[in-house]
Amino acid sequence: MPKLHHDEVDIDPEIVVALLAEQFPDLVVDDLVEAEPAGTDNVNYRLAAAGEELVVRLPRKPDAAPGIAKEVRFGRLLGSALPVAIPAPTRVGRPSATYPFGWSVGPWLPGSLPVEGTASGELAADLARFVRALRAVDAAPHVGDAMLTSYRVEPIAPRFADTDAFLPRCEGWIDVPAVRETWESIKHVEPYEGPPAFAHTDLQPGNLLVDEHGRLSAVIDFGGLAVGDPTVDLLPAWQLLDADTRPRFRAELAVDEPTWRRGMAWAITIGVVALGYYAGSGSPLVARSVYQLEQVLLELA
Numbered sequence: 001m002p003k004l005h006h007d008e009v010d011i012d013p014e015i016v017v018a019l020l021a022e023q024f025p026d027l028v029v030d031d032l033v034e035a036e037p038a039g040t041d042n043v044n045y046r047l048a049a050a051g052e053e054l055v056v057r058l059p060r061k062p063d064a065a066p067g068i069a070k071e072v073r074f075g076r077l078l079g080s081a082l083p084v085a086i087p088a089p090t091r092v093g094r095p096s097a098t099y100p101f102g103w104s105v106g107p108w109l110p111g112s113l114p115v116e117g118t119a120s121g122e123l124a125a126d127l128a129r130f131v132r133a134l135r136a137v138d139a140a141p142h143v144g145d146a147m148l149t150s151y152r153v154e155p156i157a158p159r160f161a162d163t164d165a166f167l168p169r170c171e172g173w174i175d176v177p178a179v180r181e182t183w184e185s186i187k188h189v190e191p192y193e194g195p196p197a198f199a200h201t202d203l204q205p206g207n208l209l210v211d212e213h214g215r216l217s218a219v220i221d222f223g224g225l226a227v228g229d230p231t232v233d234l235l236p237a238w239q240l241l242d243a244d245t246r247p248r249f250r251a252e253l254a255v256d257e258p259t260w261r262r263g264m265a266w267a268i269t270i271g272v273v274a275l276g277y278y279a280g281s282g283s284p285l286v287a288r289s290v291y292q293l294e295q296v297l298l299e300l301a
Helices: 013-023 066-079 121-136 157-170 176-186 230-234 246-253 257-278 284-300
Strands: 029-034 042-049 052-059 091-093 103-107 197-199 208-210 216-219 226-228
Touching: 013 029, 013 042, 013 052, 052 066, 066 091, 066 103, 121 197, 121 216, 121 230, 121 246, 157 176, 157 257, 176 257, 176 284, 197 230, 230 257, 257 284
Parallel strands: none
Antiparallel strands: 029 042, 042 052, 052 103, 091 103, 197 226, 208 216
16 A cells, blocks of 8 residues: 555554454454455455445554544434434554554445535535534533644644645645635634634545435544534535535524635645645645645735
8 A cells, every 4th residue: 555654553354364363253254355445544455244334444643643542532422413424433443563553444334425516515514514513512522632633723824834835735636826825815813702612623535425316324433533613624615615515504604704714724734735835746635736726825815
């Protein structure tokens, strides 16, 4: 498997089969297939065992490892409150001599990934309902929990330096001068003044599953779950939707202008850093980042 990070560990089917045999010998492997496309933080294998369809989830690198424990801890709390399926790990694997992190096994969630620019208004409404339901979960008892911290729910100002540093790496992929001008015009956003709320923080198309009708059926990868400013969960507006479907998403969430502009600023900084980091890697995040940056430019043109 091609590696995306300098600190990424080795993961291959032989390692996965050995982990299962060592720690969960009752799961007799009938079939094991790497799920495509591979995630940037985790690798998922679709496992057929004794008539069950399961997913084996393994972090690629050290800073992704805590996400497994987070999904285990909060999956049950959130699962009953959300309108679509989310990961629900049923087994937690231990580090071993061949693999250094905790890992998990849970039910396989069926569905396909939505394609940027092709989402319907109904999918836009589905996404808004998911965001509303997640924000409605009482976050007060979890404020200050170290497991639920993330730069993506904090003020955007600390992102200024990284955004400026990564912009030159985006040459050849986007109109860098236009993105720079737009970023300068929008980055000084009004701060969030609402109560701390749950945010998924990474609702990009690779973490969304849709059914055969194009409706949202599941949201995966809760490794970035955090409590704070939930504005970052507006990002599907530019990462997936287009000029025709964005208004439906915004209307369903009743987003005011300062919050919407803060969301666009997050779309720029996250898009620039992701594009600059993964450019040339073959990661799907390259095309997705180009799309979201182009959508922000289009909206603000």
